[in-house]
Amino acid sequence: MASGRLIKLLVFEILEFAAFSIPTLVIMEQFxxxxxxxxxxxxxxxYWLIVSCSVAYVASVSLLIWVPIKVLLHKKHRLTKKIKGWRPVMMMCVVCTTLPSFSFSVAVTEVQKSMKGSAAVLPNTLPDLPVSLVLTSLIIVDIIEKLRIYPLRGRQKSNEDKHIPTFNLQQIKTVTDQGRQNEGDAAQPPQAGRAELPVPSAATAQRPVPEQAGPQEPxxxxxxxxxxxxxxxxxxxFLWSFLLWSDTVEMMRVAGHQAVYKSAWVYPVYVFSFISVLRIILTPQNPLQSFLGILLQDLPFIFVRLSLIIDLGTITPVLGLCKNVLVTLSYVYFSHLTKLRVFSTFEFSSF
Structure with missing residues (x-):
């Protein structure tokens, strides 16, 4: 009987391969x-020529890229330990699946324009299935890669101990150390006429930032x-993996609006949406995640959304524009401006 670890590995690999191959086949069939x-x-x-080419593309990419890299990652553990800060599986999905899928999604609209002869007779909205399928598949692979280090059965012990207070071991003295210190103090006679001043240590020289009292949690x-x-x-x-890409999903929804895909605005929307997807290649705890989130998503989306609102009206929510602006300004202020002398003074907020 197969072990639970083997079943987990097989299920994860089948789901990842399905998410890697199905979006390209579906969008190529629509094209x-x-x-x-x-x-x-x-x-x-x-029709059958294009479909056969899509099948050949998926088969060749799977045999030449997907399968060899997967075998190396599972067999060569030393190679896996040397890969730091990025995920090869997510890079394969972004380059080999998301990029051609977005490209042929734009090609479908261009083919429809040439078929109708005018953009005015095109449908009011583009079908949501291709874009949702691509992003959902990308999110599923991301979730699977994050779940690999966790067991699928049993409870997490870290949740049971999250209310246990932690102490600094350097501040705890044993009974023996305390007794030795008392004996040393008793052996030294007091010196009259000499006032001893406390010597500032390295811990007291660097004053920690005081903590503000927040609302008490039950x-x-x-x-x-x-x-x-x-x-x-x-x-x-699962929750944070979907919430992380809500901004990109909303931008791709705007791409299906008739005022966008009937005009040239469909190109910058798709291009910058794909650029925002590049963040998924990095590991979740990579220190560059915050910076690349601003550089690849929030900052470009500010200009795209602002331009769309000025030219086409509020086809994109103003809330999304406010989110991009506030996230960008807060990151620049708290990460960089607070290091300047003008903003470096710590103050308690009044309640």
């Missing part, structure tokens, strides 16, 4: 259908409230 409609004939040679130790207040990091991975 083939749109191109076949421009031929105005019953012959489906061009802690439930028993009863039904304890059951309701329990949380698990494995469940939170």
């Amino acid at each position: 083939a259908a749109a191109y076949q409609m421009t031929r105005n004939g019953a012959d489906k040679t061009h 802690s439930f130790q028993s009863g039904i409230l304890r059951t309701l207040s329990q949380s698990d990091v494995r469940a939170e991975i």
